[in-house]
Amino acid sequence: xxxxxxxxxxxxxxxxxxxxxxxxxxxxxxxxxxxxxxxxxxxxxxxxxxxxxxxxxxxxxxxxxxxxxxxxxxxxxxxxxxxxxxxxxxxxxxxxxxxxxxxxxxxxxxxxxxxxxxxxxxxxxxxxxxxxxxxxxxxxxxxxxxxxxxxxxxxxxxxxxxxxxxxxxxxxxxxxxxxxxxxxxxxxxxxxxxxxxxxxxxxxxxxxxxxxxxxxxxxxxxxxxxxxxxxxxxxxxxxxxxxxxxxxxxxxxxxxxxxxxxxxxxxxxxxxxxxxxxxxxxxxxxxxxxxxxxxxxxxxxxxxxxxxxxxxx
Numbered sequence: 442x443x444x445x446x447x448x449x450x451x452x453x454x455x456x457x458x459x460x461x462x463x464x465x466x467x468x469x470x471x472x473x474x475x476x477x478x479x480x481x482x483x484x485x486x487x488x489x490x491x492x493x494x495x496x497x498x499x500x501x502x503x504x505x506x507x508x509x510x511x512x513x514x515x516x517x518x519x520x521x522x523x524x525x526x527x528x529x530x531x532x533x534x535x536x537x538x539x540x541x542x543x544x545x546x547x548x549x550x551x552x553x554x555x556x557x558x559x560x561x562x563x564x565x566x567x568x569x570x571x572x573x574x575x576x577x578x579x580x581x582x583x584x585x586x587x588x589x590x591x592x593x594x595x596x597x598x599x600x601x602x603x604x605x606x607x608x609x610x611x612x613x614x615x616x617x618x619x620x621x622x623x624x625x626x627x628x629x630x631x632x633x634x635x636x637x638x639x640x641x642x643x644x645x646x647x648x649x650x651x652x653x654x655x656x657x658x659x660x661x662x663x664x665x666x667x668x669x670x671x672x673x674x675x676x677x678x679x680x681x682x683x684x685x686x687x688x689x690x691x692x693x694x695x696x697x698x699x700x701x702x703x704x705x706x707x708x709x710x711x712x713x714x715x716x717x718x719x720x721x722x723x724x725x726x727x728x729x730x731x732x733x734x735x736x737x738x739x740x741x742x743x744x745x746x747x748x749x750x751x752x753x754x
Contacts, residue, residue, distance in 0.1 A: 443467065447521035449480055449528070460484065460493055465531065478516060482526035494525060501527040503580065504603045506570060511563035513591065513599045529601075534594050534737065537649070538587035543740055546656040547684050550691070551726035552736045553653035554717050558728070559598035560590055560646055561714035567600075568639040568710055581637045585645035586626040587652070596734030624668040625661040629701050632672040640703040643713055647698025647706075650717075654680040654687060654695070675701040691720045 443450035628644035660671040681687040721728035
């Protein structure tokens, strides 16, 4: 049974993390219009701790400033009973990690490139965000990973969860002893707790792309420590070495995204997005949203997971 939360009805909990919990919720509008949303709120036992609340509100304010088709939209920020929350758009579908598990192998290259290009478009927007005075915020997502990419049943691709994000003027949350983010998807500099810029996100997206193309895990180890060591070593086989037939030009695009030194990578998300789209065109692949939608429909209702958790933090 749905539980009331202000003007929302909490239908079911989707995820819970160290800082917040995420629900599928309903909001009844005037005239009886019933809108489904994803509602993220601070965990009740942390609501009295200013540090956690401040971090949650920082994430919410950053996310609320991002308006792009490939970023989940924040619809409302508020507080009920002392619990801060943000309501976000609901995207029927699943996160990319669950879809990879269902695919149980490489994704069709056109599908992989469409997803990666759309995530790059989201990062292009986020990295270009400016403050009220027009000064760039130099926002870094810091947690680009399959769990934070939603794919909708209509072929939408949405980047979520800016809970680890940092902007200029904000201290990075990563330290050499306690890096923030998912270890197998970190850049080498992130794994060492160094200061980050946009090129760190592009490295993380490069890992996601490599795994979509090959159906394998790049840096994942049997422990966090092993994963961090593999990230720092940054040994990256060419995708075509694992999946014969992939174009060498796509190997080059991926290798540049995954260069160990930031100066040798794609220098901005737009350049990577254009390279991905050009790779699809030169290979003769139709990497459009209809292709992605058809692939999603090919995962039958029985095989599709239930709506995934939206970044609990």
